[in-house]
Amino acid sequence: MFIQIRKLQAKYGDFFEFYIGNKRYIGLLNEDLVKEIMKPTINGSFFPRYDDYGGLEELGHTDSGIAFNNDYDKWRYHRKFFSKSILSPPFSRQALICVQDGFREMSRYWELLGEEAIIDFPEWMKRYFMETIVTTTSSKPPHALANFYKKLSNRKIGKEADESELFVEAVQFLNNIVHWFLFVPAYVRHFPGINSRTNKYKEKYFWLKNNVLETVKARRAEIEVTPEDQQLIPDMLTMLLTVNTPRDITERIADDQNDKPMTDEEIVGNYFEALLGGIDNGSNAMCFLVYYLSHYPDVKRKLLKEFETVVGKNPDIKKITLDDINKLEYTEAFIKEVNRLFPIIPNIGKRNRDPIEIGGMTFPANTLFLTNSLALYTHKNQWSNPNEFNPDRFLKSSPESKNPFYMFGSGERKCPGRNLAMIELKTTLLMLYSKYDVELVDMNAPLNYNGKFLRACAKLEVKIKKRRDLGFVES
Secondary structure (H helix, E strand, C coil): CHHHHHHHHHHHCCEEEEEECCEEEEEECCHHHHCCCCCCCCCCCCCCCCCCCCHHHHHCCCCCCCCCCCCHHHHHHHHHHHHHHHCCHHHHHHHHHHHHHHHHHHHHHHHHHCCCCCEEHHHHHHHHHHHHHHHHHHCCCCCHHHHHHHHHCCCCCHHHHHHHHHHHHHHHHHHHHHHHHHHCCHHHHCCCCCHHHHHHHHHHHHHHHHHHHHHHHHHHHHHHHCCCCCCCCCCHHHHHHHCCCCCCCCCCCCCCCCCCCCCHHHHHHHHHHHHHHHHHHHHHHHHHHHHHHHHCHHHHHHHHHHHHHHHCCCCCHHHCCHHHHHCCHHHHHHHHHHHHHCCCCCEEEEECCCCEEECCEEECCCCEEEEEHHHHHCCCCCCCCCCCCCHHHHCCCCHHHHCCCCCCCCHHHCCCCHHHHHHHHHHHHHHHHHHEEEEECCCCCCCEEECCCCCEEEECEEEEEECCCCCCCCC
8 A cells, every 4th residue: 555655646646536445545645735634633523543344343442442442532531541651750760671671681692692693683673572561561571582582592491481472472463463353344354264364363362362351450459469558560550550549650640530440451451552552663663773774874873972972881781761861862863764764654544523624625524534654754845855864854953853743643642652662762772782783684685574554574684793892881
């Protein structure tokens, strides 16, 4: 769909209609057209997200969470809980600890494999982000990294690890499952021969749901017997369980309009969405960042210089603070520039529930609108030298830093996990390049990815050696 939309733009301009099956879409490919559907309006006409095929209802995932919830009142209820937990200072501090611990564990396995080992970077990143996200949100490590290292070194992983690997495999399938039920029509999903995949996905989904539900119940019971004067672990699960209760640990102002605690089932829905948004997006983003950094040595030098300025030449990488992360302005600009030229989610869909006028034309309710991120981010009316890779454009001193940019969405639907995403990406870049030289095995290979709804890095092989030139070593 990504290539087709760009071809349609080349032929028809920034404003056109097209059909996918029997569904009509309106393509909007410049900021003047898109700004109407991206307005941060409370409960506005474009609050609904998807025109799905009943698949999420089949999974029982329509009234919980925030990503796919089209009931505004229920969405608002879940959004407040999600935001109070994931945007709270204690959660950010806990996330930073988990990211550093996860990277140190991964680096130990890399060093055991040896400097000549070829690292399957996408697979390691999937495991690494799963380790950090699951541990950050539940304090229950999935052992994704340990199990993968044991597989590579032909070691038996044991009964307990076998059970944890079932969880890892189910989580890795989660995005595929949701996309299947979201975008594949019911008559196709249940067509003989194809329905075997549908049944397999449902089995994995409900197995994972029951597994997480048991974790939620166990944590609730643990909280109930924990003395009131004993500090609770500030992970997302504990926060969701304690928000609007006497044990609330979010350090957020109480909300009199939302004083009902969440049920276990509601917490599972929000927890699933943390896994959905955090693991695949983060792991693929890191692959693309490493690819671009390998091809732009001047940018890499600036990045290393910023790391040296913030944490010194011989940083103790066990003690990175949120203040350090917030000082990495050029690193954040680099992350945004990679996303501008290679957005992980290339297409943004919207659906209006009221008639709307756009570009001088009136469209009835429930019209499907689609915009393409790359078309917006390389439009000559908005960006200077739009096809040039230049992180400086996102520095605060640059006028282009104020351009509309939808890396984390917009308006009320803006991703509440954006702070966590930046903490993870910036910390991982800092720890990776402070300690190692990262070399692509094949510098001439194009960026290998697949996927239409979400770009997934398919192959990126690297070699990793300890840095010796700048003295970045772990103490």
